[in-house]
Amino acid sequence: MAQAILTIDLGAIARNWRALAGLSGAAEAGAVVKADCYGLGAARVAPALAAAGARRFFVAEASEGVAIRQALGTGPEIYVFAGHMAGDAEIIAGADLIPLLNSPEQVARHRAALPGRPFGIQFDTGMNRLGIEEADWRALSSDIVAEGPRLLMSHLACADDPGHATNAAQLAAFRRMSDGLGLPRSLAATGGILLGAEYHFDITRPGIGLYGGAPFDNAEAVVRLSLPVIQIRNIPAGETVGYGNSWTAPAPSRIATLGAGYADGLIRAMTGKARVWHGTTPCPVAGRVSMDSMGVDITHLPDTPDTLDILCPAQGVDALATMAGTIGYEILTALGNRYRRDYTGGPV
Ligand SMILES: *Cc1c(COP(=O)(O)O)cnc(C)c1O
Numbered sequence: 001m002a003q004a005i006l007t008i009d010l011g012a013i014a015r016n017w018r019a020l021a022g023l024s025g026a027a028e029a030g031a032v033v034k035a036d037c038y039g040l041g042a043a044r045v046a047p048a049l050a051a052a053g054a055r056r057f058f059v060a061e062a063s064e065g066v067a068i069r070q071a072l073g074t075g076p077e078i079y080v081f082a083g084h085m086a087g088d089a090e091i092i093a094g095a096d097l098i099p100l101l102n103s104p105e106q107v108a109r110h111r112a113a114l115p116g117r118p119f120g121i122q123f124d125t126g127m128n129r130l131g132i133e134e135a136d137w138r139a140l141s142s143d144i145v146a147e148g149p150r151l152l153m154s155h156l157a158c159a160d161d162p163g164h165a166t167n168a169a170q171l172a173a174f175r176r177m178s179d180g181l182g183l184p185r186s187l188a189a190t191g192g193i194l195l196g197a198e199y200h201f202d203i204t205r206p207g208i209g210l211y212g213g214a215p216f217d218n219a220e221a222v223v224r225l226s227l228p229v230i231q232i233r234n235i236p237a238g239e240t241v242g243y244g245n246s247w248t249a250p251a252p253s254r255i256a257t258l259g260a261g262y263a264d265g266l267i268r269a270m271t272g273k274a275r276v277w278h279g280t281t282p283c284p285v286a287g288r289v290s291m292d293s294m295g296v297d298i299t300h301l302p303d304t305p306d307t308l309d310i311l312c313p314a315q316g317v318d319a320l321a322t323m324a325g326t327i328g329y330e331i332l333t334a335l336g337n338r339y340r341r342d343y344t345g346g347p348v
Helices: 010-023 034-038 042-052 062-072 089-094 104-113 134-146 165-178 190-195 317-323 328-334
Strands: 005-009 056-059 077-080 098-101 120-122 223-235 253-258 275-278 281-284 294-297 307-311 340-344
Touching (some): 005 010, 010 042, 010 190, 010 340, 034 042, 034 062, 034 328, 062 077, 062 089, 104 134, 281 294, 307 317, 317 328
Parallel strands (some): 005 340, 077 098
Antiparallel strands (some): 005 223, 275 281, 275 307
């Protein structure tokens, strides 16, 4: 078969959620399921997280929430980071979503379009990405608090760096804006959970750690990506491989052409840097990664494999990301839709 296979371990995702819930201490762990569960497939992954115990889910924008509601059915809360955007009222109400309102304009829009329907508030505490500014909150807070927001939240810009001074500054700002109000609060994503109890508040929002990525170093690996060998050829020293002739055989070489490329999220920046694996033996990428294929040097392998793995126990998402000059989040969310997705380890 020429199709590459992405195997997703739902049991590992469930165990990662439980581990992060444990690390969240007294706080309740939610689950961030935006971007189709970081590219791994919300229809299967979101129910596995619910079965593990998650009750509050977070998406980036409202239409994603519709897919999560379909996957989960009624019951779990689904929060929307982008808040209440113009034109979203129908799907917010229809899918029973909770927008995290980001500005005075969104507060006004929500009150006008969906009076009495649940909402939360997102604060900007220094990241300058999403959220109500402190001065605007001062002006609006007494009215909003009286309406009973479900959650007050903010997001840390530097949580993957525990020593960064911005963490404490954002924590202080979040407390200034939310202390004494008696409302549920959330500040920590995966990195924030690892910063310790003062960052946990009532609800944590792990994302990448559920899917096996840094900074949750104790995460269990979730994905394996096996690429089919389409063709193998022996070339003499001095011949080149791939577009632009960027790789030249230093000696007589055996080259395998694998059936996945940058259209599948195996980005061109992996050229000359990434490795694929035959069990515990690495094989370097030879030549430029193309749209649908890439060459690898298998001269040193004793046998002729049918597949080689680019994500596996020997090389996780962060290791591959580092080779390509990016982060595990980007490797996962870029994984294309040509893979056959096999789910193991469920139901959990
Ligand atoms: C993506 C996101 C998260 C999850 O972050 P991870 O680093 O993946 O754990 C939490 N909160 C907000 C606001 C986000 O945008």
